[in-house]
Amino acid sequence: MGASDTRTRDGVETARQPVNRLPYRYDLDGLRGLAIAFVVLFHVFVGRVSGGVDVFLLLSGYFFLGSQLRYAGRGDASPNPWWPIWRTVRRLYPALLVVLGATAVAALWWVPQMRRVEIIDQFTASLLYLQNWELASQQADYNVASGTVSPLQHLWSMAVQGQFYLLAIALAMGVIWARRAGLDLTRWVSPLLVVVTVVSFSYAWWMHLVDQPLNYYSTWTRMWQLTLGGLLALHGHRLAFHPRLREMFTWVGLAMVLSTGLLVDGAALFPGPAALFPVGGAVLVLLGGGQGPVAGWLANRVMRWLGDIAYPLYLWHWPLLIVSLALWERETVSLAHGVVVVAASILLADLTHRRVEMPLRQHARRPMAGERRARDARSQLRTPGAARARAVGGGALCLILVALLTVQGVWQVRLHNAGGVLLDAARYPGARALIGAQVPDATPKPDPELVGSMVSKIWIEGCISLFGEDPQVLPVDERGADCVFGDPDGTRDVYLVGGSHAEQWVTPLNVLGREHDFRVIPLVRQSCPTFAEERDDLFEPDCVEFNQQVLTRLSEADPDLVISTTTRPYIEQGGRMEEVPDSYPTFWDFLADHDIPFAGLRDNPWKTFEDGSELSVPLCFLDIGDIHECGVVEDEFYRSTDPAAAHLEGMPNAKAVDTSAWFCVDGHCPAVIGNVHVYRDSNHLSVPYSYSLAPLLWEEIAEFL
Known part of the structure; x- marks a missing residue:
């Protein structure tokens, strides 16, 4: 967690920032962007899992858990859990709500075959970051793109990430609260993460043999990828290697990450032992320390931009692909179709990042104990400016959230009514028509979009x-x-x-x-x-x-x-x-x-x-x-x-x-x-x-x- 000098303020022991702060790894932004770019390309053109999501999860653990635990190590850290949660919500929800809202309009209005109860349920599950468990409960294998696959299938990984973020915040808050009670838990954090990593990996190995579909979606089998990233954030910089060896790590690691999808079928194997290949490649890049020409290439302006748009790019590409397949009544993706989907995904991702994510993201540093950040925010709303614009944008997104949450309730009422009322035998004789019953002119019942759930x-x-x-x-x-x-x-x-x-x-x-x-x-x-x-x-x-x-x-x-x-x-x-x-x-x-x-x-x-x-x-x-x-x-x-x-x-x-x-x-x-x-x-x-x-x-x- 890093040593720091301490002093007291208002009777509470506080700490100054460590003198030697770790430099930000821009090459990892490039790696994250490249990993998601390969996810998109493999989804669109290859129809296989590339391993990019596994790399993305490792980097999420590296950035988020490392950040939370470093903050918890500060003596002046705020014990209020609202701030990290609110910061995370502002980082994740705006882009997600825009994509889900657009997907709901396109899928539910223009693509009748997507008006299925299981997909309606997935909208709510995605909003609540439970999509991985919803897909597991629906016994939905991770399928290649087609017009009948859920346009929200890919959000399972966002659900795993969101659940992990809450656990990471809870762990950091536990460290902060324990210190304020006079108990130092910092020395136990790393051993805990080691145990979780080993147990989760072992569980993923076992589940691969027992129930691979559940293994693929489960938060607990994916946890090792995230906690391993957290361990590297805390201790990776302490591992000393010769500069040329670091350069070799980066070369080999990047090659492993990029070749995964060509060598193995991740949907059938990950996150079991086979996932060590892409994750191990990402670990090597991390241990490379950002040195060498490959790291420099990953940190260049274009690659950093790709890292910036990685999250909205991941959100957009799959709904665009699935909805377009359904609209154009295709089962496979042609080269021209794929190029259009990728180009549209990149364009929408860039717009979402610049016009939605950045304006609504919390840019101020995390508050320290004793700060009155909420009071300051309220005072900014009294005058015209960026604060009011952010509030209006946030209000619009809240309306999208409410509308999306309402969809499932409306559908459940329709399903209840359809399943709870017997059809009028005179208008809907069914099989009785085969033995002489009259068949009047009537729209077939029940609604085909509901009958599958009855x-x-x-x-x-x-x-x-x-x-x-x-x-x-x-x-x-x-x-x-x-x-x-x-x-x-x-x-x-x-x-x-x-x-x-x-x-x-x-x-x-x-x-x-x-x-x-x-x-x-x-x-x-x-x-x-x-x-x-x-x-x-x-x-x-x-x-x-x-x-x-x-x-x-x-x-x-x-x-x-x-x-x-x-x-x-x-x-x-x-x-x-x-x-x-x-x-x-x-x-x-x-x-x-x-x-x-x-x-x-x-x-x-x-x-x-x-x-x-x-x-x-x-x-x-x-x-x-x-x-x-x-x-x-x-x-x-x-x-x-x-x-x-x-x-x-x-x-x-x-x-x-x-x-x-x-x-x-x-x-x-x-x-x-x-x-x-x-x-x-x-x-x-x-x-x-x-x-x-x-x-x-x-x-x-x-x-x-």
Whole structure:
């Protein structure tokens, strides 16, 4: 923290500034700008993670944590936490609010397919610097640019940075408050940072093997990059190296930073051990001490300017890229398109820096103990000038903040209303149109921008086992009566088993159970169809464990009927047509051996691109409004006959239910049937449409009940 002479003022021990202040490292501004420039170029032209964000985080720790701790080491440091927080808010929020406001206008008004609840939630998460956790909760992998990717995806790193800043301020305030209480904690700061760095890096290494998507976003796995920067700020200048060795450090370090994206895929590896390559390169540049021709080049006027605009450049480039892809209906970036995006990003970044960041940034030095900075600021507002102009600008940004925070609330009200009111069956017959119901002229419901977030009660009540949850636990055992649907007092039991394509049938079964006095008990897990033996090498070991619990429960319960799906495409291998996976009949044989009745439902169509990747049906409808173009050609998904029938017809108490006529008419499976959107994404049924399937489903299972 640095030694300093002390004296007393107003009874409080204070300190003068250290005599030998460290020179500012302008070459690191250039490194920061270059790192972000490579992030932009790789996002736009390469579609890979360059490692620039990892370097940016290290430098954030170097500059911010180092600054906070050096200030805390001063005896006359102010104990008021408001000042560092306010200074940080004025540094980060103005540019962020301008970019988020512009993105909201462009994405929500001009790009209908971005009016999705998960993106609306991300606006609030970005404002509150929680975007990394929001993306993790949405199980959003860090994807390359396309028209369907969130325009706010890149703000995960700003969230990590913002959370770290608060922790850094808290640490510095703790040192200041402890000293005022007579306890010197400065000697413990560096050991603490060493421990945090080692533990965080070890955690990132472990998480890379366990859950890489969460590893990529987590604040705790990224912490080592920031605290390592802080340690270098405190102690890096004490490491003495020969000048020529320092020059070599800078050359090698810069080469490592710039080559990272060409050598590794950061999204699949960082912040695990592979991140030591770009971070290690940045460390070498730091240890280079700003000496040599490379450091001089990094500190030249152009590179320092690039460092100045690095933050707004990072903010602007991704929304411009994603929104333009969606507007121009492109999945890839052409050279001309990329050049336009990069040029526009640089121009907007420079304008944002000069017209928004600099005027609203706090330029005065941080106040010392006893200063009355707030009183002085109020007095400046009494006369016309820069202070009033800053206040007006700040007020305008506050209005943008309020407007953006309101968006999520409005969307949640719309979602609540859409999900809480049953559609009028006369105007929106859904599947009943297939059995003679009249279909009046009406706009399809529910709103396609909302339907994706409308889920069944199994999800709402937590009755489905999710990725990462203990496969040994059946949710019905934890949730009890909350996970029993239909008639809770019914004397017959229908078990619904399988993955999410089985889960969606709980909506009509819940209706039928109440009408016909049977209970519906779900034993379902995300992406986990039911089988007795895994023969396809498609499903996770956790799924095998979960299915063992399901089989044990079914053999003990002896249900009146088991329902599940019987077909699916080999989507993992790019397949687009339905198949009967080899694992499925092992479950059917188990049921036959235990004399348990089974109704096997043929799967509904999946909307995919030619390579097997998924295409959201409601978002397609939002984009082009064509129920046929956004639907599926029947013989591109369905076989000529139900492939499960041959297996089930010869088994006792088993029935193959061919559901294809519930989704397809005259060789086509449209996006809308009976004025109701059939799907909530690329392959799952919407809640309103599955609700309308109740009478058709009853005709098929009534014989068992």
